Amino acid sequence: MNGTEGANAQTYRLAPTPSSMYSEEQAALVADYRRSWRSVVEAPDGSLGGPFDVTLQSPALARAMMPLADLVRDGLELPPLRREIVILVVAAVVGCSKVWGYHHGPAIAAGLSESDAERLRKGDDPTEVEKDDALAARIARQVASSGRVDDASYALAAGMFGSRGLVELVALAGYYRFIAELINLAQFDAGALA
Incomplete structure (x- = not known):
């Protein structure tokens, strides 16, 4: 083939x-x-x-x-909107339009606005979501970009999400980074996000 x-x-x-x-x-x-x-x-x-x-x-x-x-x-306790925000951020950072395409619709259905989706795609913070979801986007961007969460974001997230919520958020970001990298390796993607 x-x-x-x-x-x-x-x-x-x-x-x-x-x-x-x-x-x-x-x-x-x-x-x-x-x-x-x-x-x-x-x-x-x-x-x-x-x-x-x-x-x-x-x-x-x-x-x-x-x-x-x-x-x-x-099985994760993350709310649907937060979950989809994290996945879209990872897709944008890794440049995987396939993951973006699979999760854009569910993110909109969960309450993300098209304008915030576009902000996430461009690497910007969402402005029309609650503070906790905006913080989740920031954490996901850090994890997908560097594999680390800075101290200020950690302190905010630990207080806002608790240890379980923070661990699940980072695990979700890491899992979808892995999936996006497999897709990008194979070039199953129609192209990188523009």
Whole structure:
């Protein structure tokens, strides 16, 4: 497979593996993906799409990631708007339009304005959200950019979110940075955010 597909041809560094080429281990993993919430994640060509196609290159890694993905998706106590703000900030910092595209709609549905979404895309702070969500954006930007949270932001966040909320926020940012980097590695992305 050359990685170029259809009328909107795109070349991937790690092209999606056609189902006819799956190893037994990959086929079993895909079957497990299709039995879970991941069943809704499918590209028009029938591939899994996004990071799921990348992780097929290492089924053991994919299996190890599945419980964490489930927890990040459904088990954190972060409010939906804060969660989506964090994900959009990471997508903007890493330049992953695929993650941005997957999460822009849910962010708007959770209450983010289009103008604040645009601010996040440009690397600016949101202005139409509560202080705690604006602080979450700042923390996510720091984590995605440098892997660190500065002392002033930490002090504010520890007081505002508590230790559990802060740990979950940073874990969410780190997880989505990992996912965005896998997508960017494979060039499954339509292009960097402009």
